[in-house]
Amino acid sequence: MSRKPSLRVERSLQREGHRILAGMDEVGRGALAGPVTVGVVLIDETCRSAPTGVKDSKLLTPAARVAMVPRIERWCLAHAVGHASAAEIDEIGIIAALRLAGTRALASVDIRPDLVILDGNHDWLTAPDEVGLFAFAGEQAPETPPVTTMIKADLKCSSVAAASVLAKVERDGIMTAYAPDHPVYGWEVNKGYAAPEHMAALEVHGASVLHRRSWRLPGVERDHGPGTGNDGEDSIDDGDTPAASHEPEMSTR
Template sequence: MKPLTVKEIKEHLQTVKDEKDPFIEQCKKDERKSVQTLITAWLKKNERLLAMREEWRMMTSFERSLRERGFQWIAGIDEAGRGPLAGPVVAAAVILKEDCEMLGLTDSKKLSKQKREDYYSYIMEEALAVGIGIADAGEIDELNIYEASKAAMVKAVEALAATATPDYLLIDAMSLPIHTKQSSIIKGDAKSASIAAGACIAKVTRDRLMDEYAEKYPLYGFDKHKGYGTKEHLAALAKYGPSPIHRRSFAPVKDYQ
């Protein structure tokens, strides 16, 4: 039988899913250098894929354990925007499908903007339910950032009610005053897929809000720093004073009033 061309091998490798496939062994025995380059690349890619699937298995361990205990509507909750000097704190609650797979999803701060946008689109399309809660700068000043973050999370859970009522909450490093069974998980966005999904939705939602505020208050560059205390932001704050969305209880904002 005439051996496959390198092009044919490359095309066929794209359809192979398992390292135990006889075709892989066949390629390993092929002495052509170009084929060895192809099979080495395939093996490395497959190794990365297996590692990502194992990471996903670990990221869904809390959810699997809860489902084994009978819980079905498990919401992951996280927030974005506790640290900035301006803008709201945004929380999101997400209930994922049991068979959902989002390889590579982790702490949103470790993801590129494009990756966050990609996951955002997928989650909004495929999740069983998504709820978003917002506490603006005024609420933050009135309550303090910790209580305002908690309030935003409660709003996010309440927003789920239009689609689903969660029977268990997985929350990033916080407990909520809600009569629903819950667990607080330190660094939960790196340990729970549901919390990571909530963090991603919260982050993208807040970033988009800050882009809108940049158009409304163009002197501050909110689209660039999202309200965080960068050198550019502090210079604008010193020059123009606080905008209506600045957190006046935060230093150094209160020094420029």
């Protein structure tokens, strides 16, 4: 039986000494076009119950997600959204791109959390290749805070659910903004995911500059490199957005 997210987990972690917590979630991991996007929401003991209705972004209508954003921003201690473009995904792979987007989000808030809560059972934020990864991106590698993972954290933890809403709304907006320049793919509806109209357009028109060209895209000869393939951890999920060098890297309060 599912129940709405709460701060029960966060309060327990705070009692263990982790006063400032960062809930973090991603969207766009399984999309065929656009960036992978990571939201982060920081809370401390002064942040009371999350705004009514906060839940995993997939369980909210688009209008409800948009309406929730200013309420989340007022509620939390700090927040940010980071992106890694399709070109970066092709170059370094989806897991390293998740790390890049997540660390960009963390770098754009001026508060270092004591602990990051990640949805799932895999810590994709922490890795021994951080320095090399950021050298690739032309950025200074920040120190990654400690991380704890939790399966279904987006259904249990208000901070993680709130982060998923911020990430989803921003990425959806990016894909919708790019849709008029690439009308054949239907991004205003599918947000870059493998919907039938998107797959059919790839068969006929091939890939745009915003597609993840190292993935197995219909009608596109596959490139080879670290980002190759969308199997396994690169599986299709539920999201949307872009990839060119002019794509925004982060947004913050």
